[in-house]
Amino acid sequence: MRKCVLTGNWTNDLASTMQISNVSNTGAFSGIYQTAVSDSINPIRPSPLQGVQGQGAQPVFGFTIKWNFAESISVFVGQCFLDADGKEQLNTTWLLRNMMESRKDDWKATRVGTNTFYRTVRG
Numbered sequence: 001m002r003k004c005v006l007t008g009n010w011t012n013d014l015a016s017t018m019q020i021s022n023v024s025n026t027g028a029f030s031g032i033y034q035t036a037v038s039d040s041i042n043p044i045r046p047s048p049l050q051g052v053q054g055q056g057a058q059p060v061f062g063f064t065i066k067w068n069f070a071e072s073i074s075v076f077v078g079q080c081f082l083d084a085d086g087k088e089q090l091n092t093t094w095l096l097r098n099m100m101e102s103r104k105d106d107w108k109a110t111r112v113g114t115n116t117f118y119r120t121v122r123g
């Protein structure tokens, strides 16, 4: 793979998966995120994502997920890197924002972390 395009199926180091649609000529894409983790009491369901990527062999990108089984939103920013064998990986940093009942709890509303995604290998 000489050029990284986000279209397709990805799995992260939490074993969550995402399916990304075709990328438009403006770099826009959409998809579905199936999380493997949750701190919600509600059953986990697939959540929609929207994003945009840059161009080039190793593009930067960002995407947003509205978790539809919790009042929370995640944004991911990252870059797609090709390793020596042309394998792709998505190195990301994310913010996760939970809805708070009161502004006095705003201080604890946002979590940050990193995540790496690899092409899903059909098990």
Ligand SMILES: O=C1C=CC(=NNc2ccccc2C(=O)O)C=C1
Pocket: 012, 014, 016, 034, 035, 036, 037, 038, 039, 040, 067, 069, 070, 072, 074, 094, 096, 113, 115
């Ligand atoms: O109800 C919720 C709310 C947030 C969630 N976050 N998952 C993530 C947050 C950051 C990075 C990766 C993930 C993931 O699910 O892979 C999952 C379920």
